[in-house]
Amino acid sequence: xxxxxxxxxxxxxxxxxxxxxxxxxxxxxNNLQWFHQNPWGQxxxxxxxxxxxxxxxxLSATTVATExxxxxxxxxxxxxxxxVYFCAVGALDDKIIFGKGTRLHILP
Amino acid sequence: xxxxxxxxxxxxxxxxRQVTLMCHQTWSHSYMFWYRQDLxxxxxxxxxxxxxxxxDKGEVPDGYVVSRSKTExxxxxxxxxxxxxxxxxxxASSESRSTSQPQHFGDGxxxxxx
Numbered sequence: 001x002x003x004x005x006x007x008x009x010x011x012x013x014x015x016x017x018x019x020x021x022x023x024x025x026x027x028x029x030n031n032l033q034w035f036h037q038n039p040w041g042q043x044x045x046x047x048x049x050x051x052x053x054x055x056x057x058x059l060s061a062t063t064v065a066t067e068x069x070x071x072x073x074x075x076x077x078x079x080x081x082x083x084v085y086f087c088a089v090g091a092l093d094d095k096i097i098f099g100k101g102t103r104l105h106i107l108p
Numbered sequence: 109x110x111x112x113x114x115x116x117x118x119x120x121x122x123x124x125r126q127v128t129l130m131c132h133q134t135w136s137h138s139y140m141f142w143y144r145q146d147l148x149x150x151x152x153x154x155x156x157x158x159x160x161x162x163x164d165k166g167e168v169p170d171g172y173v174v175s176r177s178k179t180e181x182x183x184x185x186x187x188x189x190x191x192x193x194x195x196x197x198x199x200a201s202s203e204s205r206s207t208s209q210p211q212h213f214g215d216g217x218x219x220x221x222x
Contacts, residue, residue, distance in 0.1 A: 001167075033210055041216050043198060048210035086150065088211070094158075095166065096141070096211065100150040 002027045002091050006099035013077050014107050021072040021102045023087030031090040032063050034072050037101070038083045046072070046085075077106045111135075114199050114214035121189055122222050129184045129217050131199030139202045140182040141166075141211065142174065144195040151198065157182055189221045 003026040013019055023032070031050040035043050047054050047061040049070065054061055058078075063070040074081055084101040091097060112133040121127050131140065142154040143166075153166030155174040163174050171193060173185045186193055197217045203209040 035213075041196065043200075043213040043216075045210050045212060088151075095153060095156075097153075097167075098143075098151040100148075 001095075002029065002089060002097050004087060004089055004097050004099040006085075006087055006102050008102060009100070010103045010105075012105045012107065015077055015079060017077050017106075019074045019077060019104065021074070021085050021087075021104075023070045023072070023089075023099055025068050025070075025087075025089045027068070027091070029065065029068075029089040029091060032065075032070050033088045033090075033096075034061055034070070035086040035088065036081075036083055037086065043086075050090075074104075077104075079106045079108050082106045112199060112201050112212055112214040114197075114217050116217060117215065118218050120220045120222060123189060123191060125189050127186045127189055127219070129186075129197055129199075129219070131182045131184070131214060133180055133182075133199075133201045135201060135203070135212075136179060137201035137203050137212075138179070139209075140176065141200040141202075142172070142182070142184045143198045143200065144168065144193075145198060145216075146195050154184065154197075186219075191221050193219065194221045195219060 005024045034046040049061045049063045051065045058075045060073045086101045087099045115130045141156040143151040157163045157176040199214045200211045202211045
């Protein structure tokens with residue numbers, strides 16, 4: 001099946017810094033989603049982005065499907081951005097596969 | 109409130125017992141999913157459903173049973189709970205084909221098997 005790898009596994013930043021999270025996948029996919037799991041465990045859908053670039057406030061995402069990767073950019077980090085960021089790809093057989101996540105910790 | 113709700117939020121039970129986790133969504137989404145989240149494994153798909161009375165296995169279906177008699181409900185049953193099934197369980201739904209629409213998640217059920 002499809003392999004989904006996220007990097008880095010852990011990231012510690014000072015408030016105000018920018019960051020880039022990466023998601024690589026091993027085969028063609030129908031879609032790609034980015035999720036944020038906050039410290040209370042809730043999973044929030046950030047982007048549905050099978051290709052191209054989308055922006056939502058301080059967050060933006062780019063997926064290059066032909067090269068099998070996606071990037072999530074966080075600018076001017078805030079402590080509320082802390083948590084785990086997951087990438088999830090939709091396989092051609094209709095299954096959705098999650099990466100193991102990037103744990104982000106923003107220091108005040 | 110509209111959305112996707114899971115119950116209970118927390119559950120402790122004993123090995124060998126049957127336990128059912130409930131999931132209810134008010135969007136009339138066709139697709140629903142059950143995942144488990146464990147340290148070191150991320151989220152893994154247990155079962156999913158494309159519509160009422162249609163279910164299919166995911167990555168880790170052994171030990172679990174699902175049903176979908178109504179579009180809005182997708183219960184997950186552990187017929188004889190084992191310690192290895194201690195986990196956080198998430199239910200999700202999406203509007204149409206699972207790989208063409210974004211997923212929305214419930215708040216999770218934390219299940220402990222003693």
